[in-house]
Amino acid sequence: xxxxxxxxxxxxxxxxxxxxxxxxxxxxxxxxxxxxxxxxxxxxxxxxxxxxxxxxxxxxxxxxxxxxxxxxxxxxxxxxxxxxxxxxxxxxxxxxxxxxxxxxxxxxxxxxxxxxxxxxxxxxxxxxxxxxxxxxxxxxxxxxxxxxxxxxxxxxxxxxxxxxxxxxxxxxxxxxxxxxxxxxxxxxxxxxxxxxxxxxxxxxxxxxxxxxxxxxxxxxxxxxxxxxxxxxxxxxxxxxxxxxxxxxxxxxxxxxxxxxxxxxxxxxxxxxxxxxxxxxxxxxxxxxxxxxxxxxxxxxx
Ligand code: CP
Numbered sequence: 001x002x003x004x005x006x007x008x009x010x011x012x013x014x015x016x017x018x019x020x021x022x023x024x025x026x027x028x029x030x031x032x033x034x035x036x037x038x039x040x041x042x043x044x045x046x047x048x049x050x051x052x053x054x055x056x057x058x059x060x061x062x063x064x065x066x067x068x069x070x071x072x073x074x075x076x077x078x079x080x081x082x083x084x085x086x087x088x089x090x091x092x093x094x095x096x097x098x099x100x101x102x103x104x105x106x107x108x109x110x111x112x113x114x115x116x117x118x119x120x121x122x123x124x125x126x127x128x129x130x131x132x133x134x135x136x137x138x139x140x141x142x143x144x145x146x147x148x149x150x151x152x153x154x155x156x157x158x159x160x161x162x163x164x165x166x167x168x169x170x171x172x173x174x175x176x177x178x179x180x181x182x183x184x185x186x187x188x189x190x191x192x193x194x195x196x197x198x199x200x201x202x203x204x205x206x207x208x209x210x211x212x213x214x215x216x217x218x219x220x221x222x223x224x225x226x227x228x229x230x231x232x233x234x235x236x237x238x239x240x241x242x243x244x245x246x247x248x249x250x251x252x253x254x255x256x257x258x259x260x261x262x263x264x265x266x267x268x269x270x271x272x273x274x275x276x277x278x279x280x281x282x283x284x285x286x287x288x289x290x291x292x293x294x295x296x297x298x299x300x301x
Contacts, residue, residue, distance in 0.1 A: 019289075044097045046088070057276065155169075
């Protein structure tokens with residue numbers, strides 16, 4: 001496996017994360033004053049699952065860095081004839097692609113790809129990992145609070161099916177923040193500290209709401225959307241009890257009126273669209289790293 005691949009946040013040292021966030025902070029959302037040399041920059045995006053933010057922010061980042069981008073239509077590839085994921089990626093490597101971005105419904109699909117030499121950037125694997133989402137979440141919190149240490153982060157909702165919850169817990173605890181969880185009992189995960197939403201809410205610096213992932217089998221436990229919102233969601237009443245300095249985050253897509261009241265999606269405390277913009281910055285930094293470039297800070301030192 002290429003050492004510059006990004007498969008999970010667990011593979012990154014604290015220093016790696018600091019460097020990625022530092023590079024991301026120096027990038028811009030809609031233009032780039034740093035470009036990859038053309039000879040290196042042929043990138044294939046393979047999304048075996050639907051995606052708006054991750055797919056198109058990777059593509060935006062790639063294009064702005066000067067990459068040539070192939071959006072592989074997975075339904076029109078030989079995957080439909082039974083080709084293995086390994087053979088698909090090995091073929092892309094053989095025909096000249098320099099890096100691949102992959103989203104796949106199978107947990108840790110990348111374990112099948114040990115023999116691939118070009119960098120693999122994981123854009124989400126099943127219920128497993130979503131490293132660039134975690135990095136953009138960290139960047140958003142760092143911009144807000146100036147640090148990732150000592151934050152009180154409350155993650156609410158469909159913990160069980162979430163690749164965001166796991167990645168954020170690992171990384172934030174590493175930096176010295178406290179991460180606690182709330183939501184329906186059926187979605188709790190072993191080893192994750194669970195708290196009562198209403199009791200924990202006034203102390204939280206970050207309230208991160210998670211989407212109910214019906215495509216992964218999450219059921220509403222007999223609750224209507226309104227009932228779910230009242231019991232487990234961020235309502236306008238709960239919003240009033242948030243700390244003055246606290247922010248709302250959500251990886252999106254948002255089920256408006258289910259995990260969050262639709263009027264709160266763009267309130268002053270919400271960073272939901274900021275997170276999406278930060279996705280471009282982080283993905284630029286991760287692509288730069290994938291091609292073997294030291295962070296701007298390391299280069300200076
Ligand atoms: N947050 C996230 O991964 O969104 P998409 O599924 O739209 O990429």
